[in-house]
Amino acid sequence: MAETFAHGETLTAIVVSHDSAGVLGACLASLAAEGVPAIVVDNASLDASREVAEEAGARVIASPRNEGFGRAMNIGVQEAATPFVLLVNPDLTFEPGAVAALLAAARLYPDAGLLAPRLIEPDGRHFFAMRSSLSPFLHNVRGRKWTIEGDCCAPFLSGACLLAPRDLFLALGGFDADIFLFYEDDDLCARVAARGRALVHVDGAVARHLRGRSSSPRPGRTFKVRYHMAWSRLYVARKWGRRESPWPWIARSAVKLALAALVRNRKRMERHAGTLAGARDFLRGKRAIAREGLE
Structure with missing residues (x-):
């Protein structure tokens, strides 16, 4: 089935699901519309996440336990066989042409270690990190607001969606396996930057992020x-x-x-x-x- 995807030889999307049935279908549909094959690593969901992923044509890796976000992403990247991987939250969808814009930027900026799209929040706001305490080399300590016009280097890129060269991701050891959830993207961005690779915000690639909807609510x-x-x-x-x-x-x-x-x-x-x-x-x-x- 991989040959039916326009970007199947270049790119694989890795999506981590955990009780994500309510949003996963839309995410995978938007990836398919962009010509991107997907691997879904399911973290022992109690809902229909696996069934949704299979019906969408994704390859499913069913984990018997919840590995957490970063550890599950590492599993998916290991299973990919393309030069680039697209790390995607299940509550994210792509606007038409977004993936092509990300890949074009990767070719245009060969020093980029991570690239991310323009993330649009549910209220229409554009997410962009104005500063990062782990990136002191970018001098914006007080988080002065910038007007983003076109592509630019950023102090931090959200783990909601990251395009990465697979070899670099693996050479860095992937996401820190000691982190179960949260701040794994801060850490990865800092390690990429420490390698002398740029973090690039790609303004022409647009994705919509529901933020906080990756997993359905459960007690505890x-x-x-x-x-x-x-x-x-x-x-x-x-x-x-x-x-x-x-x-x-x-x-x-x-x-x-x-x-x-x-x-x-x-x-x-x-x-x-x-x-x-x-x-x-x-x-x-x-x-x-x-x-x-x-x-």
Whole structure:
């Protein structure tokens, strides 16, 4: 079936799904419309994600456990056999011509290590990171707003959609396998830049990102999200020599958790309890993947 895809010899899309049936079909349909074959790595979904992927004609790698975003992406890239890989969130769709524009930019900027499209948020805003604490070589410490007109180098590219040379991605070791979720894209961008390769925003490639819709809501998911947000942020900061103590995270979340408990706001309790647990585990030296049973 690969020969039916216009970009099948050049590019493979890797999509990680986890309870993503509600959005995955649209994502895969937009990839097919762009002539891109897809590998879907399914992280032990409890919904119909695998069936949706198979019906869309994607190759499905069914993981018996939830490997997390970056680790699952690494599995998919290993299975690809094309010079480029397109790393895609399941809640993202491409506008016509977006993939062709990304590939054209990759040829135009051979020093690019990662390229990303113009990401349009649900409210119509354009996502563009004005600064990154992991990219001190780009001097925009206060995050001064830029008017984006055309392609440009960026301090950070969102992991919602990244085009990468497969050989470079593998040479870098892929996404950091110690990160279960969040900030794996910050870390990858920093390692690509450290190799002397550019992070390129491709203005003519447009994709729409639903943001936060990759997985359907389930009990306990808010706790897990907040846990990994805190742990991964502290881990990446330490990895790159930034001084960020877990103690302020612990103190703030403990106070907020107590206040939420006083008014019996269960949503806020779950959120702050997750942040507290993530920061506390980091302080204790516990790895996030150990919590997920992945060691």
